Amino acid sequence: MTSNHMVLGLLFVLQIGFGVLGNSFLLGLYTIIFFIGPRLRPIDFLLSHLAFVNDLVLLSKGIPQTTTALGLNNFLDDVGCKLVFYLHRVARGLSLFTTCFLSVCQAITLSLSHFRWAEIKARIPKCIIPFCFFCWTFHLLIYRYSLLNIKGPMGIKNITEGNDLIYCSTTFDSSFTVTMYAFIYSLPDIFCVGIMLGTSGYMVFVLYRHHQRVQYIHGNDITSGSSPEKRATQTILVLVSMFVSFYSLNSILALHMYLGRPNSxxxxxxxxxxACFPACSPFVLIVSDSQVSKYSMVLWNGMKLPVQ
Structure with missing residues (x-):
């Protein structure tokens, strides 16, 4: 094992460690506040779901990748590869759908000036749990067919039959099958990314229009403060921008690996x-979401022991 592999393994360990720590902190905080603290916002249930699936993404992808970076390649058999790949694909899809739904909810929240949007916003809290169940069912079903093409690292006897993914491998009958596979499984992702781009553009437009209106009313005396609604919107915009950026770069590399012979x-x-989005997103929420600090203060005050 070379020094480059040691550095790479260390980077994966740091990424997984900090990411799991941040997501677990948020998940634990929301869980404890749900039982002992003030009433959670509807969006907090989505954020806790996002933290949970982000932990799954980090663990299902990061641990095997770290192990291979440190030189241990053949530690999974066919069953292990199928389970790891399946869990990662499901968790990644859930992270995408949850982030998409967050952007839609926040865009509707900003549209309260219209009566029709106000009525839809009132129904959002009732839709969160059914939405999560739908997402889990959809992804558990759609990705079960991909298990047929996943093998262990030594599962392909002829190198021309598939791609080696270091600790696992993929098999396809032809290049046409690869193209159809990539196209079909990319459709939900493209749909969600399109929705996130549309809602993000809409939120930027609404915030800009609101800023212009307030500036016109108050002139140069406008304060630098921002409302909780505006801060929440800015947080969602940062999350969406991060997801789309990392997702786009990763998709380009993934397509290249499916169509060609990727190196390690x-x-x-x-x-x-x-793993960049699931590792960084909890810290964006911790830093920019003022409600997280309020929940933390409630938890801290509740844990204080009375002075004797």
Whole structure:
């Protein structure tokens, strides 16, 4: 094992460690506040779901990738590869759908000036749990067919039959099958990314129009403060921008690997990019969401022991 592999393994360990720590902190905080603290916002249930699936993404992809970066390649058999790949694909899809739904909810929240949107917003809290169940059912079903093409690292006897993904491998009958596979499984992703781009553009437009209106009313005396609604919108915009950026770069590399013969460094870079959003998103929420600090203060005050 070379020094480059040691550095790469260390990067994966740091990425997984900090990401899991941040997501677990948010998940634990929301869970405890749900039982002992003030009433959670409807969006907090989506954020806790996002933290949970982000932990799954980091663990299902990061641990095998870290192990291979440190030189241990043949540690999974066919069943292990199928389970790891399946869990990662499901968790990644859930992370995408949850982020998409967050952007839609926040866009509707900003549209309260219209009566029709106000009526829809009132129904959003009732839709969150059914939405999560739908997402889990949809992804568990749609990705079960992809298990047929996943093998262990030594599962392909002829190198021309598939692609080696270091700790696992994929098999396809022809290049046409690869193209159809990539197209079909990319449709939900493209749909969600399109919705996120549309809602993000709409939110930017609404915030800009509101800023212009307030500036016109108050002139140069406008304060630098921002409302909780505006801060929440800015947080969602940062999350969406991060997701779309990392997702786009990773998708380009993933398409190249499916259509060609990827080397090990491309596979490691793709895995690192795929884990960047789930690793960074909890810290965006911790820093920018004022409600997280309020929940933390409630929890801290509740844990204080009375002075004897």
């Amino acid at each position: 460094w491309l596979i490691h870079i793709s895995a690192f990019l795929a």
